[in-house]
Structure formats: C-alpha cells, structure tokens
Amino acid sequence: MKLPFTKKAPVASAGAALDLRNYTAHNGAAISGAGPLEITTDAAQWSYAAAFRYRGAKKGSAGRILVRVKARVDEGRIGVAFVKDDLTEILGNDEERSPVDGDTTVEIVVDGAPDSGWVVIRNNAQGGVPSRCAIFGLEAENLPPAATPDISALTSADSSGAALFAVLREKWCEVPAGLTGRRKTADLLKLDDEKLAALWDESHRESTTGSGYAARGWYHELYADVLRGRKVLDVGSGFGLDGISFARAGARMTFLDIAPTNLDVLRRLCRILHIENADFVYLEDLRSIDRLPMDFDVIWCQGSMIHAPFEFVRGEARKLLEHLRARGRWIELAYPRERWEREGRLAFDRWGKHTDGAATPWAEWYDLARLRERLRPAEFDAVLSFNFHGNDFIWFDLVRRA
Ligand SMILES: C[S@@+](CC[C@H](N)C(=O)[O-])C[C@H]1O[C@@H](n2cnc3c(N)ncnc32)[C@H](O)[C@@H]1O
DSSP: OOOSEEEEEEOOOTTOSEEEEEEEEETTOEEEOSSSEEEEOOSSTTOEEEEEEEEOSSTTOOEEEEEEEEEEEEESOEEEEEEOTTSOOBOSOOEEEOGGGOEEEEEEEEEEEOSEEEEEEEEOOSSSOOOEEEEEEEEEEEEOOOOOOOHHHHHTTOTTOHHHHHHHHHHHTEEEOSSSOEEEHHHHTTSOHHHHHHHHHHHHHHHHSGGGGGTTHHHHHHHHHHHTTOEEEEETOTTOTTHHHHHHTTOEEEEEESOHHHHHHHHHHHHHTTOOSOEEEEOSSGGGGGGSOSOEEEEEEESOTTSSOHHHHHHHHHHHHTTEEEEEEEEEEEBOHHHHHHTTOOOHHHHHHHHHOTTOOOOOBOOHHHHHHHHTTSOEEEEEEEEETTTTEEEEEEEEOO
C-alpha cells in the first residue's frame, strides 16, 4: 500500500455514516462521477485507490457495524476493507471482486468498529496492472453485538458436535479462492455457470501457478498421478481447489463439508465440468460421518481439521478413520508451530483471526507428534512431514499401518 494521498474531495454529508461523495483519493487513482463513481486504481497490487470516510451516528456509537458496497468491476480485481483512522490497520474482512461478478454487493461486518474509520477500495490485481470499477452505493448500519461463543466449552457441550459445527459454519460458508482471496459461497451461487467456472479457473490458476506453485501447485503436480483411480475423501472441501482438480485428473472424490452452500457450489461445478463420479456429504454433525462408505484409499484434509479444538477433532478423526482402509493414506495440510510462534503465540481462539480472517473462531498448530496423537489409536508411518512456504504450512502424508 502506498501513501500519502494525492487528491482530496472533502464533501461531508451531515448525519450519514458513509457517503459516496466523501472520499480521499490515493496513489494517483483516477476518480470521476458522483454515483456511480468511476475508479481506476494505481497499478501496484494492494495500493489504495479511494478511502471513504466513515463516521458513527454519534460519538460513542462504536460497536458492530455492517458496511455494504455496491459495485461493478470492469477490469482487474478490487478489494474492499474497513480500516482504522490510521489507514493502516484493517479491521474488516477484505473481500475481492473481479469482472466475473458483474454487479455485486460486498458486505463487511466489523466487530469493535471505532467511532470513525475508512472504507477503502484498493487494487487487488496481481502483476502490476490497475483495476477499474464503478461504485454505485455505500451504506453502513449498526448491528447488535455478536455473541462470542466459548469454543472450548462447546467442544464438550454435546457428543454429536452439533453446537460447535453450528459456530464453525458461520465462518466457513466463506472459502479460500485464489492465493489470498476468500469468497462467500452464497455469493458464488448467484453467478451464472459460465462465471462460476471462470472464477474457479482463475482461482485455481492463481493458487497453483506462478507464486502459487509453492503454495498448491507443487502438490497438485505430485498427487495427480498418485490419486488417479483412488477413492478420496476431501474433508472440508471448500471451493474444491484441490478436490475438483484431482477429480479432473481421475480421482473418485467424495466432498465432505460443514457448510451446505459450499457443497452446492461444488455440485454445480462438477455438473458444469462434467465430473460424474463425485459424491457430496453434508457434515451437519459427527453422526453424518456414519453415512460415508467404509473403503476410502485416502483421507485428504487441506486446512480443515485445524479450525476446531484438538479434543473435538480427535473425536472427528476417530470417526473418519473407521472409513479408511488399512495401508490407506491420511494427507493433511496444517499450520506449524513455527508460524504460531512467529505470529505471537496467541491463544487459538484469537490466532484464527490472523491466519484466516476476522470471523475465524479457531486455529491450532500441529507437528507430527500432535497429529499422531490426534489419530490414535490408529497408527501411521510418515511418508512425508515437512514445513513449506516459509513455515506458513506443514504437510503430512501418512500411511496407515496394517
Ligand atoms: C480453510 S478452508 C479450506 C478449504 C479447502 N480444503 C482448500 O484447500 O481450499 C476450511 C474448510 O474446512 C471446512 N471445515 C471447517 N472445520 C471443519 C471440520 N471440523 N471438519 C470438516 N470440515 C471443516 C470448512 O467448511 C472449509 O470448507
């Protein structure tokens, strides 16, 4: 992000919390019109283009707010963020949109919003190209305070895990799309087939090629052949960046997820991409696991089983393992201890907000010893166990002892 400002247009509107005409331009962004406001950003990725002044209805009205931005992206990719007065600290979810979305509404919920701040439109496009968008409307409203669930208490609340899954679901109807982006699957379902497939392609390309090769690309290369013809359970399948790729390469995928809209997106993608031998299972609570077939060759957990307390996922893993054959593989991506230390050794109910965004209830680190402990009494040999991507992630590929 580059500062300082290059243009000011201080048109205040009395009483309004957010006003399309009350903005500050950054980094040589070209802004014209009054509504829609046509914005062309600077070329650098993440550089701010326009910051709209937010003021709470009255002093002391700080709390939980919903910001709604109505936009159309004509070129590149834009992000929307709620930022503190210092224009640096991002308090609200950073959503991105590209031309595939057409006319779109971006909603950001900000917990602990101060009396004032900025709603920032910035360039999220990679590769040093500017983005172009039109902003049609801006709204902000106060929301009642969110109940903050005690995740640890919910772990033992009921043996089916229904209460904990309900809390996790609130966050995880939003899935990773691309290298850094996240999208709500309810929004993806509004796209027509062509746009949904285009967005999947774009997200897949970004997360597996170029700088994405070191994130996902390398293991897609490695496992496409390994998984061909295998029966694979994708636990926490999200946007299917892995699962759909492996299905296309010939794996027989079962997609398991705690959010029904995530599975609806995958059902549609499979239909659009002519993937016929895939199954979809909604993980409403732990009893849903009983519906799975018994003979998976591989259980694949990419960043899913790190988002609930150890004790809880131990119970979930035990049930899943009833469905993995002897000599079957447990392949998992997690966050390593080194990352947790680097990011300040936060309590797990706070760390998730750093790793996966503001609404994330939980994130926990793993090493081989902790994963083995979680999978016990089942026993595994380690084919692979190593940190990668600058200690951002740890990869486990384990084979079940006969
Ligand atoms: C960080 S996303 C990863 C999505 C996908 N695997 C990927 O590689 O992009 C986490 C996914 O796991 C799911 N999830 C969260 N907690 C889970 C749990 N305890 N069991 C199974 N899935 C879970 C979420 O619904 C979400 O789809």
